[in-house]
Amino acid sequence: MISVLTIVKGRANALHNLLKGLETNSILPDQLVVVFMNEPIRELPTFPFPIRCYNIIESAHLPLAAARNLAAEKADGDFLIFLDVDCIPSETLIADYQAHQDSNALLSGEVRYLRSGATAQDDFLSAMEVFSDPDPIRSDMDVIPYSLFWSLNFACQKTIYQKIGGFDEGYKGYGAEDTDFSFSAEKMQVPLQHVSAKAYHQYHESFSPPLNHLKDIIGNANRFYQKWKKWPMEGWLKAFKNMNLIDWDERKITFKRKPADEEILAALKK
Known part of the structure; x- marks a missing residue:
């Protein structure tokens, strides 16, 4: 059983686009688990797969680590696919991960970045490759080092997630919790495997440095x-x-x- 997991703060349009992307997948998820952070659970439209919603409130910080752990805990699937709310899955993302679901590895998918205005185009779901650019750091890597693991798009067996220990909830808000997770995987001798399961990151304003x-x-x-x-x-x-x-x-x-x-x-x- 495959569970897709996403965590959300605001981002209503982005979440809707993620749902539409899942709907067009060649293999539908057995369920989607959504955890809303520091906000009430929102009512979502009906899609051709079950959606289960939860929320977590931690007023001082955005509880990224705790939200991912809650999503994993509540998921019924024995195989977990984590997608950032800003990511739209390619049509074959679930199938590409499913081909590796018996692996005892931490599976790192690919991310391309949609340009500003891409999601406003008619029928953009069928043209995301054209409207996007490759990850400037990881796109040419066949092997992803643990230090460059990113939690935008990854998957693993639920037992592997538990073996790693989940995300360290001592990290508060933004930054380093995903690198810590991959370092924990390395410590537990869980291989990090690159998989061509592609997601498209939706444009939003960001700061460099943040x-x-x-x-x-x-x-x-x-x-x-x-x-x-x-x-x-x-x-x-x-x-x-x-x-x-x-x-x-x-x-x-x-x-x-x-x-x-x-x-x-x-x-x-x-």
Whole structure:
């Protein structure tokens, strides 16, 4: 039995597009599990597969790790496919994962990035390849290192998820919880396997570096270093340090100041 799992905060249109993508799959999921974060459960349209909805409230932070763990706990399937709410599955995504469902590996799918305005085009679901660009980091990799695992699009047996230990709920909000998950997989000797199960990431505004998540990233980076004696997200941390937003020594990061509004605006990706 195959369960598709997604976690949501807002993003109503993105979720609808994900549902439409699942509806057009060559193999339908046996169920979709949706966990709403820091908001009430929303009523969803009827689709040709069961949808079960839950919610989790943690007012201070976006509970990404806890929401994924809740989705996995509530899923009936023995094979779990995790899709970010911003991802629309290709027509063969479930079939591509199903071909590897007996693997004892953590399966990492592919992601392409839809350009701005793509989902406003008529019949865009049939032209997502044309409207999208490859992942600039991972697209040419046949082997994905654990340090580049990303939770946008992945799958594994439920027993493998449990063996890894799920996501560490000590991570609060945005940043590093997915790298921690893959490092835990490596520690438990779970192979990381690249699979050509493709999803298309829907465009939304984002920041580089992500100044809008500064405090979460600081806290999560410190937690990651305490566990693994390595720093995650080093590119972002170097950018924060260069902007004099943080102090960063060998063992700890401390917050110095909030970014100014004009700094945040300048970091908005064009």
